[in-house]
Amino acid sequence: MGHLPKLIEDLGLILIVAAITTLLFRRIKQPLVLGYIIAGLLVGPHLSLTPTVIDTENVETLAEIGVIFLLFSLGLEFSFKKLMRVGGSASITAFVEILFITITGYFLGYFMGWSTMDSLFLGGMLASSSTTIIIKAFDELGVKTKMYARIVFGVLVVEDIVVILLMVLLSTVAVTKQFEGTEMVFTVLKLLFFLALWFIAGIFLLPTLLRKAKPLLDEETLLVLSIGLCLGMVILATQVGFSAELGAFIMGSILAETTAAEKVEHILTPVKNLFGAIFFVSVGMLIDPAAMVEYRWPILFVTLLTLFGKFFSTTLGALLSGQPLKQAVEVGMSMAQIGEFAFIVAALGLSLGVTSDFIFPVAVGASAITTFTTPYMIKYSDHMYYFLARILPQKWILALNNYSTGTQNIQAESTWKKLTKSYLNIGLTNGIMLLALLLVSVNFLLPFLNRHLENDMLSSIAALVISLGIAAPFLWALMTKQPNKMDIKELWLDPEYSRGPLLVLQLLRMALGILIITIWVDRLFTTSLAILIAVPIIVFILFLFSRRIQAFYQRLELRFINNLNARETAEAEALRSSENILTKHFSPQSDLSPWDAHLVDLEVNPQAQYVGHTLLELAWRENYGINIAYIKRGDKLIYAPGKNNKLLPYDRVGIIATDAQMQAFKPIFDALEEVDTAEHNVEDIGLQKIVVDEHNRLKGHTVLSSGIRERTNGLIVGIQRNNERILNPTSTTTFEWGDIVWIVGEKKKIQKLNMA
Structure with missing residues (x-):
């Protein structure tokens, strides 16, 4: 008998126990993550009653x-442009909340007597909320369509990326054991440089690769390629000095900008779910029930900080971003829980050997409690708002509302600000590419040439010619590329502005180059x-061949840009094939926040009562005040x-309504047509024949008057009369003695026709 490796036995035990616990947790409508953690506790070393x-x-x-794979999947859902679309409101809210809860989390650990590293990692654990738990609670409470939900989802996106950066900083601090400001600033700058470099290079190369390889990519090869790219970036990130998790996230976010993003996300889901389940089970294996009892007070304190600290900081951030008091309170009440990232941050500390073992029990205990409280916090957010409205001075509420209105009416950027931003984008993008090429030429190209060429001067000249030849387009762009010419012309001709700043800006670019x-x-x-010799020659060559360099750079x-906008371009082409060209006047991303109304995207259920009815017949606008x-x-x-358009199954419908209107309308939209809930089986339906005789008394009846359709839930498809065959007989065909009638219907009911 062959030997079975212990790993296979352990995997079988883990997955069987995880399946049982998750079925139980799905039954009681609780997050599956907690089920995995309980499974880990059952198979872990701290519980002797079950197999270990x-x-x-x-x-x-x-x-x-x-x-x-969890971080890779998160990157696929993220995309850098998604962060840009989040907007100022969600970004300000998220940064205020993260800054407050991270600092207070650190000081809470300090006052409980924890070490500096334990306190730092506690702050990082509290920095994010749970996307899974919030979405689940929103669905169950029917508030996903409310206006404040849009801000909550934006805050969650910002939280995810900030926690990724926090993990990098915590890793750096844990390894170097240094907290100097200069070291931290250098780490942040290094991180931002590599993030930008990987993003620029990835967007330039990957979409083109996927587009050219598309005829060869089926699901299997695309899955292998995606995982290979993910692990390749993981290796690169660790070689540079960052975490494997950051590399996986970056590759996911690069692929998220390609047209293959949804397909990659779809085929990766089973892999992510399998290994993600093993990770959360491994988290549960680290839990010591005795430690949870021992550290019950830290669990309580962390839970209270999460509930009240996150509510306060998120509400404050929402108010500072310009949200009305009611909406700010709703956002704050939704974010008061610990997310799945807490376990990843805690696991990072343990793997680096810088945190104590009790971090996990504290994280799991606080996460479990806040998971159960989240639905109630969201449900009673209105009550909290009305309570605050009663106790706060009226002038405060009026001032908050005026501030909210003022922030929503801020005018567009001035031309000078837009121009400055364009110059900054040109400088940063090309500066990053030049710095990367400089590092490659000094650290890789020059040593390579020195090994293969005997003359050092010749090696240096060759390295300079090759590297600057590649860098020439980026140098040209940094020194001479102009942004929007109309903006420059407008400022140059506007007497309000001096031409001096424009000239100084251009001279500074030249000097920087x-x-x-x-x-x-x-x-x-x-x-x-x-x-003294090389610099003037290089500058002269750049200007001598500036037109060719410019043309190459523009390509x-x-x-x-085409790769960056590939997904939007594909969607636009699909929309252009639509019969209605008026789509250009409306964008589903339109921000209607200055009004109470907002846009909600809903899907038509195939069993909805209104399927097949025209908008005129439904009269939703007249009855509920909503607009489609x-x-x-x-x-x-x-x-x-228009009024004659119908709603069909699986249509996506964009509805403009206020929260109050949506609350009244949503039950109508979700109402389903009543159907017979009795179990039916396809095998019960079949093709059978009966003979017209004295038992069924069909002789002399027509197909219509016989009632066969009603009595058998069936259809007469043919009649055999002597040697004649009548296919699909009409309703006026009369039955005669000895006719053989072929019926498609329920077998048992057809058989009963002969039981008179």
């Missing part, structure tokens, strides 16, 4: 793979004479549908 996992080292390796060339030459050559830029902005049917988008 033996090969814990290999299980931990699988758990690390689970974290990588020459400085970069000087540094480049200085790093490759040891003599100052080389700088690079066009390819990058669009109907999306596959790739077809019907903008501002």
Whole structure:
């Protein structure tokens, strides 16, 4: 009999117990994450009543793979442009909440006597809320369509990316054991540089690769390619000095900008679910029930800080971002729980060996309590608002409302600000590429040439020519590329502005470019004479071939922009194929926040009562005050549908309404047609024949008057009379003695026809 590795036995135990616990938790309508953690507790070393996992080292390796796939999947849902669309309200709210809860979490750990590292990681654990729990609670309470839910989802997006950055900073602090400001600033700048570099390079290369390989990519090869890219970026990130989780997240966010993002996310889901389940089970294996009892007071304190601290800080952030008091309170009440990232942050601290073992029991205990309280916090958010409205001075409420109105009426940016932002984008993008090329030329290209060329001067010259040849388009853009020419012309001709700032800005760009060339030459050559000779020659060559360099750069830029906007372009092309060209006057992303009304996107249930009815017949606008902005049917988008348009199964409907209108209308939209709930089986329906005789008394009856359709739930498809066959007889066909009648219907009811 063959030997079975312990890892396979452990995996079987883990997955069987996890399946049982998650079925139970789904039955009681609780988050599956808690079910996985309970499964880990059952198979862990701290509970002797149940079988225990033996090969814990290999299980931990699988758990690390689970974290990588969880972060990769999160990146696929993220996309950098999604963060840009979140808007100022969600960003301000998130940063205020994260800053407050992280600092207070650190000081809570400090006052409880924890070490500095334990306190730091506690602050990081509290920085994010649970997307899974919030979405589940919103669905069950029917508030997903309310206006404040949009801000909550935006805050969750910002939280996710900030926690990723926090994990990198915590890893750096844990390894270096240094807290100096300069070290932290250097780490942040290094992180931002590599984030931008990976994003620019990834967007330039990956969409093109996927587009050219599309005819060869089926689900299997796409899955293998995606996981290979993910693990490749994980290796690269760890080589540079960052965490594996960051690499997985970055690759996911790059793929999120491609047209294959949804397909990759779909085929990756089973892999992510499997390894994610193993990770959360491994979290449960680290829980010691005795430790949870021992640290019951820290669990209580962390829970109270989460409930009240997150409510206060999120509400404050929402108010500062310009949200009305009622909406700010609703946002604050929704965010008061610990997310799944708490377990990942806690696992990071343990894997680095810098945190104590009791971190996990505290995180799990507080997470479990806040999971159960979240639905009640959301449900009673209105009551909290009315309570605050009663106790707060009226002038405070009036001031808050005036502040909210004022922030929503801020005018668009001035031309000068837009121009400055354009110059900043040009400088940062091309500066990052030049810095990356400089590092490659000094650390890789020059050593390579020195090994293969005997003359060091020749090696330096070759490295300079090759590297600056590649960098020439980016140097040209940094020094001379102009943003929107109309904005420059407007400022140049406007007497209100002096032309001096524009000239100074251009001269600074030129000086910056020459400085970069000087540094480049200085790093490759040891003599100052080389700088005096090489820099003027390089600048002269750049201007001599500026037109060719400009044309090449524009091709690079066009390819990058096309790749960056590939998903939006594909969607736009699908919409252009629609019969209604008026879609250009309406964007589903329109922000209606200055009004109480907002846009809600809903899907038509196939069993909805109104399916097949025209909008005129439904009269929703007259009865409920809502407006239908669009109907999306596959790739077809019907903008501002007319009274004769019908709603069909799986249509996406854009509805403009206030929260109050949606609360009254949503039950109507969700109402389903009453159907017979008795169990039916396809096998009960079949093709059978009966003979017209004295038992069924069909002789002399027509097909219509016989009532066969009603009595059998069936259809007469043929009659055989002597040697004649009548296919699909009409309703006036009369039965005669000895006719053989073929019926498609319920077998038992057909058989009863002969039982007179």
